[in-house]
Amino acid sequence: AHILVYHLSLVDIISMIKHAVNEEAELLSPEDRVDRAINKIIEKWDLNAEQKQWLGYIREHLVENLTIDEDDLEYMPVFERHGGLGKAKKVFGEELTEILKTINKTIAA
Numbered sequence: 001a002h003i004l005v006y007h008l009s010l011v012d013i014i015s016m017i018k019h020a021v022n023e024e025a026e027l028l029s030p031e032d033r034v035d036r037a038i039n040k041i042i043e044k045w046d047l048n049a050e051q052k053q054w055l056g057y058i059r060e061h062l063v064e065n066l067t068i069d070e071d072d073l074e075y076m077p078v079f080e081r082h083g084g085l086g087k088a089k090k091v092f093g094e095e096l097t098e099i100l101k102t103i104n105k106t107i108a109a
Helices: 002-006 013-021 030-044 049-065 070-075 084-108
Strands: none
Touching: 030 049, 030 084, 049 084, 070 084
């Protein structure tokens, strides 16, 4: 239906629900919604190259799942291959929890 009416091939479930309630709500693909969240992190935090690389792993996970928590960093293959939760904590330090919270909040917004 979204392809025929709005010329969008894939719309995320969050957009569908918001659009059903308010037709003026923007329809986004999962990639668009995730990219907005990732860009918010890039704007808010001064990240180094390794942190940006990890944001790429996080983005890959989010496009498929639209949510992330610390358990995902421990068990999901995309993170496990790169050192898992322990490595993520070393890369982001104390900011990891706040970054994940901001990503989830932005995706849901």
